Amino acid sequence: MTDITHYAARMEQELPSILAMAERSVNIDSGSYMAEGVNAVIDIWAGMLGGLGFAVERRPLPGFGDQMTARLALGGNGPRLLILGHADTVWPAGIAxxxxxxxxxxxxxxxxxxxxxxxxIMAMxxxxxxxxxxxxxxxxxxTFCVVPDEEIGSPGSREWLEAVAREADLCLTLEPCRPGGGICIGRxxxxxVYLTATGVTAHVGANRDNGASAIAALAALVGPLEALGDPANGLGCSIGIFKGxxxxxxxxxxxxxxVDLRAPDDAAAEKLLAEVRALVARPPADPRVSIAFRGGFTRPAMPTxxxxxxxxxxxxxxxxxLGIPVFSVVSRGGSDGSFAARLGVPVLDGLGPITHDTCSRREQVEVASIVTRGAVLAGLMAAASEGRVQT
Structure with a gap:
């Protein structure tokens, strides 16, 4: 039977090694578009997994780092376990x-x-x-997968991840645990959506009537698009970048x-996207301006x-x-676990250490939680091995 206090003691023993490897990895710039840096991080992790007996396969993703799949056959009659992580970050070159x-x-x-x-690193x-x-x-x-383009929605990795998930019976995803102990059971x-307007340039003094403003055409959409959001019901339509x-x-x-889009489920996502398309399809006030539409929903909902x-x-x-807090979360944030859950694979997410202010310059991890949350993760893997997880 799983001895969770024993696992916490073992994680405590591993903590110096975890922190040392975290320092090496964090001090490498590995934004999603920095293939060299992403691969340098994966080099470190692949080395450890290979040392544990995993067969490591790396497949280059053009324009990004490698897609790493590490496999270990154990030969038991229990489930096939999938663990999901990523090596890329949201940060620019020079940040480290x-x-x-x-x-x-x-x-x-x-x-x-x-x-x-x-x-x-905690999971390894x-x-x-x-x-x-x-x-x-x-x-x-x-099977332990490390994704190179997760922070931009895994556009080049979805097909690979879905193929791997089809060969799994359960999935543990390593997104950070919420402050206070939140573990994600749904997303x-x-x-x-990316809108590009093309107008006609002209000098605003000498030839104003010869011009057609691309900025004005998109500006007219700001209010109507943002009005599609309904945060109380999990709907979001938010303009994050507007330039020209x-x-x-x-x-x-x-x-x-x-434009960032959020919806509580796949049906609501389809409806929201249709409403966005309908707004964009309306002819601009100046017919000389054209608006191109690109994008859509990139991550499906993660059902519970x-x-x-x-x-x-x-x-x-x-x-x-362990005497530590825990609560369940249905998140509006994204995760590669959604690809597995959509295929019917049970997923539990948010199994990393407790992290504050994620994706900000204030991002911090509670060191003590590396030990306790690592023990919980270890307990889940051991419980799956013991046949205690419904799949």
Whole structure:
């Protein structure tokens, strides 16, 4: 039977190694479009997984880092376990030099420290002692995937992840645990729409009537698009980027708008996208302006399956034994776990350490939670091996 306090003690022993590897990984710039940096992070992680006996396969994704699939056959009669993580961050080149890994009291900070470099390292160290203790022999196999383009929605990785998920019976995803102990049992759908307007340039003084403003055409859409959002019901339509123009004294010939879409389920996502398309399809006030539409919903909703609730119930019990808080969350944020859940694979998400202010310069991980949340993750893997998870 799973001894969660023993696993916490083992995680405590692994903590210095976890922090050292986290420092190495965090101090590498690995924004989604920085293939070299993403691969440098994956080099570190692939080395550890290979040392644990995993067969590591890396497939280049053009314009990004590698898609890493690490497989370990265990030969048990139990489930095929899938673990999902990512190596990319939201941060630009040079950020690691400006904001390097640091420990400040009982927390660590740095770009991507909790989303999700420490999380992946925590999981690998949990696997290290579980395999050494022969605690996972009941599993048929473990597949550990590291995604290079997760922070931009995994557009190049979805097909690969869905193929891997079709060969799995349950999935543990390493997004950060919420402050206060929130573990994710469901997620909404997420999308992105890119609007590009093309107008006619002209000098605003000498030839104003010869111009057709691309900026004006998109500006007319700001209010109607934002009005489609209904946060109380999980709907979001938010304009995050709006830029355009050539010069102050020139009627703009180009403008673009990036729109973030959120919906509580796939049906609501389809309806919201149709409403966005209908607004954009209306002819601009100046017929000389054209608007091009690109994008849609990139991540499906993550349904709360019976197996998900089984996993959460186990996690809740482990947290109780350790005396740490836990609560369930249905999140509006995105995760690669949604691809697996959409195919009917039970997914539990938010299994990394507790992270504050994710994707901000204030991002911090509670060091103590690396031990306790790592123990919970280890407990879930061991419980799956013991046949205690409904799949």
């Amino acid at each position: 030099a400006e904001w390097p890994f640091a420990r400040i009291g009982d927390r660590i900070t740095g770009p991507g420290v909790g989303d999700m470099k420490t999380n992946v 160290h949990a696997l290290k002692f579980l395999l050494a203790d022969q605690a996972l022999g009941g599993l048929a196999s473990i 909404g759908a997420i999308g992105a 123009g050539e010069a102050r004294q020139v009627v703009s010939g180009h403008a673009e708008m990036h 399956l019976p197996g998900t609730l089984s996993l959460y119930g186990l996690a809740e019990g482990f947290c109780g034994e």
